[in-house]
Amino acid sequence: MSRYQDTFAALAGRGDVAGATAIVDRVRHQLEGSQTIISPPRARRRLTGPVLTAAVFAVMLAVVGAGWALRIAGDHAGDATGTTWVTAGTTAANERFFAIAGGSGGFVADTLRPVIRFSADGITWEEVDLSEMTGAWTPERLLSGTGGWALVGLDIDHRAMILTSPDGQEWTKGAFPDVLSRSLASVAVGAGSYLAWTAAPFADSTAELWWSDNAASWQRVDPAVFADGLPDSIVGHGRGYVAWSGDLALDGGAPYPIYTSGDGVTWRETQLEIDPDLAAVVTSWEPALAQTVGDRWIILGIGHGPEIEPTTLVWTSADGVSWQAQPTPTFDVEDGLANQVGWLLPAGENLIAIVSDAALVEGEDGVRTAHWDEGSARAWATSDGVIWIAGERFEPSVRRATIAIVDGSAIGWWEPGNRPQFVSAPVTTVTTPPESELDPAGIALQDEILADGEVTRAEFESAVAAMAQCLTDHGLEDVHWSVDDDGGFGFGHRSEDDEAESLIGNYCEASYVDRLSAALR
Amino acid sequence: MNQTSQMTAEDEDLIRALYPSLRRFAGVVGSLALEPDDLVQEALVRAFRTVRLLDLEDPAAYLRRTVVNLASSGWRRRARERRAVRRLTTEISQTNPAIYPSDIADLLQVEPRGRAVLYLHDIEGLDFTEVARMTDMTEGAARMLASRSRRKLRKLLESEATR
Numbered sequence A: 001m002s003r004y005q006d007t008f009a010a011l012a013g014r015g016d017v018a019g020a021t022a023i024v025d026r027v028r029h030q031l032e033g034s035q036t037i038i039s040p041p042r043a044r045r046r047l048t049g050p051v052l053t054a055a056v057f058a059v060m061l062a063v064v065g066a067g068w069a070l071r072i073a074g075d076h077a078g079d080a081t082g083t084t085w086v087t088a089g090t091t092a093a094n095e096r097f098f099a100i101a102g103g104s105g106g107f108v109a110d111t112l113r114p115v116i117r118f119s120a121d122g123i124t125w126e127e128v129d130l131s132e133m134t135g136a137w138t139p140e141r142l143l144s145g146t147g148g149w150a151l152v153g154l155d156i157d158h159r160a161m162i163l164t165s166p167d168g169q170e171w172t173k174g175a176f177p178d179v180l181s182r183s184l185a186s187v188a189v190g191a192g193s194y195l196a197w198t199a200a201p202f203a204d205s206t207a208e209l210w211w212s213d214n215a216a217s218w219q220r221v222d223p224a225v226f227a228d229g230l231p232d233s234i235v236g237h238g239r240g241y242v243a244w245s246g247d248l249a250l251d252g253g254a255p256y257p258i259y260t261s262g263d264g265v266t267w268r269e270t271q272l273e274i275d276p277d278l279a280a281v282v283t284s285w286e287p288a289l290a291q292t293v294g295d296r297w298i299i300l301g302i303g304h305g306p307e308i309e310p311t312t313l314v315w316t317s318a319d320g321v322s323w324q325a326q327p328t329p330t331f332d333v334e335d336g337l338a339n340q341v342g343w344l345l346p347a348g349e350n351l352i353a354i355v356s357d358a359a360l361v362e363g364e365d366g367v368r369t370a371h372w373d374e375g376s377a378r379a380w381a382t383s384d385g386v387i388w389i390a391g392e393r394f395e396p397s398v399r400r401a402t403i404a405i406v407d408g409s410a411i412g413w414w415e416p417g418n419r420p421q422f423v424s425a426p427v428t429t430v431t432t433p434p435e436s437e438l439d440p441a442g443i444a445l446q447d448e449i450l451a452d453g454e455v456t457r458a459e460f461e462s463a464v465a466a467m468a469q470c471l472t473d474h475g476l477e478d479v480h481w482s483v484d485d486d487g488g489f490g491f492g493h494r495s496e497d498d499e500a501e502s503l504i505g506n507y508c509e510a511s512y513v514d515r516l517s518a519a520l521r
Numbered sequence B: 001m002n003q004t005s006q007m008t009a010e011d012e013d014l015i016r017a018l019y020p021s022l023r024r025f026a027g028v029v030g031s032l033a034l035e036p037d038d039l040v041q042e043a044l045v046r047a048f049r050t051v052r053l054l055d056l057e058d059p060a061a062y063l064r065r066t067v068v069n070l071a072s073s074g075w076r077r078r079a080r081e082r083r084a085v086r087r088l089t090t091e092i093s094q095t096n097p098a099i100y101p102s103d104i105a106d107l108l109q110v111e112p113r114g115r116a117v118l119y120l121h122d123i124e125g126l127d128f129t130e131v132a133r134m135t136d137m138t139e140g141a142a143r144m145l146a147s148r149s150r151r152k153l154r155k156l157l158e159s160e161a162t163r
Helices: A002-012 A020-031 A178-183 A440-450 A457-473 A498-512 A514-520 B009-029 B036-050 B059-093 B103-108 B112-123 B128-135 B139-162
Strands: A086-090 A097-103 A106-111 A115-119 A126-129 A137-145 A148-155 A160-165 A184-189 A194-198 A209-212 A233-237 A240-244 A256-261 A268-272 A284-293 A296-305 A308-317 A323-326 A339-347 A350-357 A359-362 A368-371 A377-382 A389-394 A401-406 A409-414 A421-426 A477-483 A489-495
Touching (some): A002 B009, A002 B103, A002 B112, A020 B009, A097 A137, A097 A148, A106 A401, A137 A233, A160 A178, A160 A194, A178 A184, A178 A194, A184 A233, A233 A284, A240 A284, A256 A284, A256 A296, A268 A323, A284 A350, A284 B139, A339 A401, A339 B139, A440 A457, A440 A498, A440 A514, A457 A477, A457 A514, A498 A514, B009 B059, B036 B059, B059 B112, B059 B128, B112 B139, B128 B139
Antiparallel strands (some): A086 A421, A097 A106, A106 A115, A115 A126, A137 A148, A148 A160, A184 A194, A194 A209, A233 A240, A256 A268, A296 A308, A308 A323, A359 A368, A401 A409, A409 A421
C-alpha cells in the first residue's frame, strides 16, 4: 500500500480549498434556500418477479471426509420453526442506541446518555445509570465475553475510560494507564481477560499492547512475542484471542501466519493453510472473524480469485494451534450475487453467522448492479464450522443492523429514521442426530460396507448413489453425483427450496455416506 | 423532508474543527469531477436537514458516512454516463480517448467506499472497528472491502507491469 500513500495524499489535497469559513457561509446560504449542488440519487428499483424466481439453485457440495452428522433438531424435513425473525419491541422515539451486545443472561445496549439499558428478552429494557462513573462521555465500544461486558468511551477531555460488568447490570469503572487513556485504539475481551492497544498509524512500531484481568491494573505485553511486530487485528472470543496482520493477503498456496492465545499473555504462532482444492481458484486470502464454540476454535476468512466472487473460507481447531481447512460453506445467495459474513456470534452450543446478501438493482439505463444496502440477511447456524444450517431471510441487510445473540435467542436492531426497531427470534439449533433418526437403510448399508474395515471405490460409489436416491425420494429434482479418486464426492440438484435441500442433504448424507467418508480420510 | 436545523455558533465551531479532515476525506472518496468542498458542503446541508449536528453521538463519523454515500451515488451516475459516452465514441470512430495509466487512475478505479476504507485504515491508521463505524458497514464487511480493493490495486499494478 505504500506506493499509494502519496497518491492518497494528492487526492486528499486536490482542488481549491474554500476554507472552513467559506463552507460555513455556503452551508448557511444553502439551508436558507439556495439550490443543492449535487442531485439526489436516482430512485433505484429492486428487481422482483421473474428475475428473482428464475434463479436455479444448483448446489455442489464437496464433502471430504469428516464424521459429522448434523441437522436442525427435531425435524429433518425442513421445517423452519424457530428461525423466523419478528419485531420484538421498540424504545422511546428519541432514544438512540449505540450498539448492542449479548452475554450471559441478557443484552446490553449503550446509549448517547451516560446510561446503558439491560434486557433479558430484547423486549423490556431497564435503565442503568452510569453517570456517577462516567460523567458526560461518548460511548465508543461495547464488547461482551465469557467474563461479562466491557464498555469503552471517551470523556469530555477525549480520554478513554473503561467500565466492566459481570452481568450487564452492576458496573465497575476500570482504569487505563496513561498511554491507553490518551491513544486507545481498541479493546478485545477474551476468556476472563482484556487486551487494549494504542493507535498505530502506518504500522507505527511504537504501538503498545496491554493486558489486564480486571480492567483496573494493566501490564504491557512484550511485543517480542510477535515475530513480525504487533498484529493489527486482535479478536477476542470465549477461549482467548486470535491475532493476525490484516494487510497480509497471500497468494493461494502460501500459509497464513496467525497468533493464538488463551490468556492474552502467552502467544503461539501458527499457520492457516488453504484447502488444496481451493488453491486453484483462490489467489489471495486472509482471516476476518474468529470465535469458539464448545472446545472448537473457528476462523472465517475471505478468499478472492479472478474467476470467483469473494468466498468465505473456514478453519477449525481443537486447540488453537493446529488448524484444519474446512469445506467452503454454501451460503446460498438469493440473487446469485456475492455475500458477506457480517457477524459470527456464539449462541449456546452453536455459532451463528449472519450473512448479508447484495440485491440486484436496475438503473434507468437497464444496467443491473449489486447493492449491499438493499439486500437481505440470513442467520446460518453451525456447531462445528463444517455443517451450516440456514435460517429464514430477514431484512434489512445487516449492514445497518447490530446483532446480538444470547442463550439461544437472537436480537437484531436497526434504525429506520430515529426510532430503533428490534427483531428477535430463537436461532436454529444444530445438534448431532442420533442414529435412530437417520434412514435405517443407509445405516445398514454403511454397516455392511464397513464390516471388513475397508471401503472400496465401488462400495463408496454405491453408497453415494444410494444417498442420491435418498435425496430424490425426499423431493429434490435432477440429482446427480460424482466420486473423486481421493475419496471425496459431490452432488448437485435443482431445487427452489434451498432450506429443504440443506436439511434433506444433511439427513441423507448422514444416513448413507458420512461414516464412509470418515473411514476414507 | 425533516425540519432544517438552525446553525448556531456552536455548530460553526464544530464545522471549523471538522472541516480539514472531512475535506481531505472528501477529496479521496469523491470523483475528480466533484470538488471536495462541494461534497463537504452537501454533507453538512443534509446533516442539518436531518439532525442537529451537536446532538449526534459522533458528528465526524456521521458526516464521513454522508460523504461516502454522496460520492457513491455520484460515482454510479457518472459511471453510467461514461459508458454511454464510450458507446457513442466507439460508434463514431472506433477510437477511444487514450487513458493514461497512473496511480491516481488506479485509485479512482476502486469504488468510493473501497477508497474510503483503504484511506481510513491505511492512511489515517484507524482499526477496522472504527472504519466500519465511519463507513456504515460491519467490521467484517470493511475487512472484505479493503481486501477486495487491495486486490484490485494489485491487479492494476500487475497489468501495468506487463504493458
